[in-house]
Amino acid sequence: MRLKNIPGSRETIAASELVIHEPEKLKGKWSEEFGRKAPLAIEIGMGKGRFLMGMAEQNPDTDFIGIEKYSSVLLRAIQKLEAKPRDNVRLVRMDAEYITDVFAPGEVDIIYLNFSDPWPKDRHAKRRLPSRQFLARYDSFLKPGGRIEFKTDNRELFDFAVEEVNESVFEIKAISYDLHADSVMSEGNIMTEYEEKFSGLGNPIYKYILERKKA
Ligand code: SAM
Numbered sequence: 001m002r003l004k005n006i007p008g009s010r011e012t013i014a015a016s017e018l019v020i021h022e023p024e025k026l027k028g029k030w031s032e033e034f035g036r037k038a039p040l041a042i043e044i045g046m047g048k049g050r051f052l053m054g055m056a057e058q059n060p061d062t063d064f065i066g067i068e069k070y071s072s073v074l075l076r077a078i079q080k081l082e083a084k085p086r087d088n089v090r091l092v093r094m095d096a097e098y099i100t101d102v103f104a105p106g107e108v109d110i111i112y113l114n115f116s117d118p119w120p121k122d123r124h125a126k127r128r129l130p131s132r133q134f135l136a137r138y139d140s141f142l143k144p145g146g147r148i149e150f151k152t153d154n155r156e157l158f159d160f161a162v163e164e165v166n167e168s169v170f171e172i173k174a175i176s177y178d179l180h181a182d183s184v185m186s187e188g189n190i191m192t193e194y195e196e197k198f199s200g201l202g203n204p205i206y207k208y209i210l211e212r213k214k215a
Helices: 009-015 029-036 050-058 072-083 095-101 123-125 131-139 153-166 193-200
Strands: 042-043 063-067 089-093 107-113 141-154 169-177 206-213
Touching: 009 072, 009 131, 029 063, 042 050, 050 063, 050 072, 050 089, 050 107, 063 072, 072 089, 095 131, 123 131, 131 141, 131 153, 141 153, 153 169, 153 206
Parallel strands: 042 063, 042 107, 063 089, 107 141
Antiparallel strands: 141 206, 169 206
């Protein structure tokens, strides 16, 4: 994602009630923040938030947390959410590397990864959000029966992600190499900003859904 240093973005974020500023304090207590016991879904690297807001609107009985590393990008999501407020959405600015500080075992029902940064150099493989290192982090807080959904138009990243599943406690429950042509997997699909852009250029979209392997 192209980053512009938007003046005042940190100040706007600091003042926003839609952003959780000390998410570690809610570890194990996210249901208190939302004021109800409901399924919890998170999107890691949510960008400007189109997918997150669309999912929150489509699924009012689920609570959603969008996680984004960069203030300048998060600002766009805040603006979107302020224009159309939703009780079932919160935003967090953080590097997902520290995500296990924020969610307790069994706390999250669904993890969405959309068009994650590819980190093309081999030595940066562990920074990729569907890497084995991240899958182990997700395992620590995903509910039994929970799932991970990943989509991208980057074939190399997708092939890598599929391989990494073998090094994890997860297995592939569903996979598509052309999501938009797959009537089952694309049902209810909400497009992300990147998905709209790259599918518009004619790129196929790849998607997998993971669950833990049955013992
Ligand atoms: N998901 C959006 C979409 O599909 O339109 C944005 C995709 S963009 C390529 C990847 C986003 O993930 C960027 O906004 C980036 O800042 C964020 N990101 C990358 N690594 C991250 C990390 N470790 N923690 C949190 N956010 C991250």
